[in-house]
Amino acid sequence: MANIADSYNNPITIAVIGGTGLQSLDGFSHIATLKPTTPWGNPSSPISILHHDSPSSGNPIPIAFISRHGLHHELAPHEVPNRANIAALRSLGVRTIIAFSAVGSLQEKIKPRDFVVPDQVIDRTKGIRPFTFFEGGMVGHVGFADPFDPTLAQIVTKCGHSLEGEGVRLHDKGTVICMEGPAFSTRAESDMYRSWGGSVVNMSALPEAKLAKEAEIAYQMICMSTDYDCWHDSAGDVTVEMVMGNMKANSLNARRFVGAVLNELSKEEHEDLVLAKHLEGGMKFSGAVTAPAGRSEQAKKNIGFLFPGYFD
Numbered sequence: 133m134a135n136i137a138d139s140y141n142n143p144i145t146i147a148v149i150g151g152t153g154l155q156s157l158d159g160f161s162h163i164a165t166l167k168p169t170t171p172w173g174n175p176s177s178p179i180s181i182l183h184h185d186s187p188s189s190g191n192p193i194p195i196a197f198i199s200r201h202g203l204h205h206e207l208a209p210h211e212v213p214n215r216a217n218i219a220a221l222r223s224l225g226v227r228t229i230i231a232f233s234a235v236g237s238l239q240e241k242i243k244p245r246d247f248v249v250p251d252q253v254i255d256r257t258k259g260i261r262p263f264t265f266f267e268g269g270m271v272g273h274v275g276f277a278d279p280f281d282p283t284l285a286q287i288v289t290k291c292g293h294s295l296e297g298e299g300v301r302l303h304d305k306g307t308v309i310c311m312e313g314p315a316f317s318t319r320a321e322s323d324m325y326r327s328w329g330g331s332v333v334n335m336s337a338l339p340e341a342k343l344a345k346e347a348e349i350a351y352q353m354i355c356m357s358t359d360y361d362c363w364h365d366s367a368g369d370v371t372v373e374m375v376m377g378n379m380k381a382n383s384l385n386a387r388r389f390v391g392a393v394l395n396e397l398s399k400e401e402h403e404d405l406v407l408a409k410h411l412e413g414g415m416k417f418s419g420a421v422t423a424p425a426g427r428s429e430q431a432k433k434n435i436g437f438l439f440p441g442y443f444d
């Protein structure tokens with residue numbers, strides 16, 4: 133086996149966060165394994181740096197990969213260190229994240245193994261997960277009307293559609309209900325989410341998407357339906373076996389989907405998007421409200437890790 137380095141000296145702009153059943157990304161050269169630490173602790177897993185050969189330039193593009201629930205799925209949804217994950221990725225240079233999630237379907241037309249590129253989210257977490265970088269002496273309010281990045285979404289949906297007919301079915305909009313878990317929903321909750329217009333349900337979209345937004349990172353989740361939760365008359369109530377079974381059966385398509393997105397993002401024409409130029413400076417110029425005299429030393433240190441030099 134080739135030597136895997138423990139450092140990587142060039143900036144890495146694109147990351148993939150893998151969820152249930154997607155704890156690694158095969159088919160890429162594994163160049164380095166990094167173990168960064170942040171003011172918010174350590175990420176869910178060591179960060180694998182993978183080289184992806186850009187089909188347009190032929191040059192290798194580095195991709196950072198984190199396994200959301202740890203290398204062996206040892207972290208429950210409410211235990212995922214989301215702030216450490218996002219801060220560690222940002223500190224490596226990451227400005228674009230493709231996040232993968234196994235979800236329950238709330239609509240008949242979203243069948244198990246279908247993919248959904250959501251454009252909205254409803255928060256049903258219970259406030260027990262740390263959900264912001266801006267606290268303890270530095271207040272900030274980020275716009276969250278579009279929780280996912282609309283331009284990145286266009287690229288992701290185009291890539292997904294290009295795989296259709298090869299076993300991939302894609303829905304290019306949808307509302308994710310992010311529930312607390314780890315227990316699955318009651319039938320009354322599942323019916324309520326359907327009445328709200330929810331498309332799919334998971335336990336991971338938040339605060340991940342919110343923290344990425346605060347960190348000025350373009351973020352899009354790709355969901356793969358694994359079950360009909362517990363509202364469906366004949367499909368049977370969701371179980372872990374159902375989720376894992378469908379994830380495993382369709383993992384090749386999930387990996388092909390992610391690979392197609394990485395191929396597209398590595399094109400020069402997307403350079404500004406991948407660097408999230410459209411988000412750059414948002415927190416500095418309009419997000420943070422605390423006047424210099426009110427900022428605590430600790431908050432300055434923490435926010436300085438995320439945005440070196442922004443608030444000096």
Ligand SMILES: CSC[C@H]1O[C@H](OP(=O)(O)O)[C@H](O)[C@@H]1O
Binds near residue numbers: 335372
């Ligand atoms: C194992 S079933 C519930 C679990 O699956 C999803 O994980 P992820 O979003 O990381 O793919 C869901 O959000 C729950 O955490």
Ligand SMILES: Nc1ncnc2[nH]cnc12
Binds near residue numbers: 234235236317359360
């Ligand atoms: N039914 C469900 N509810 C919440 N998270 C899920 N992940 C996969 N299926 C799910």
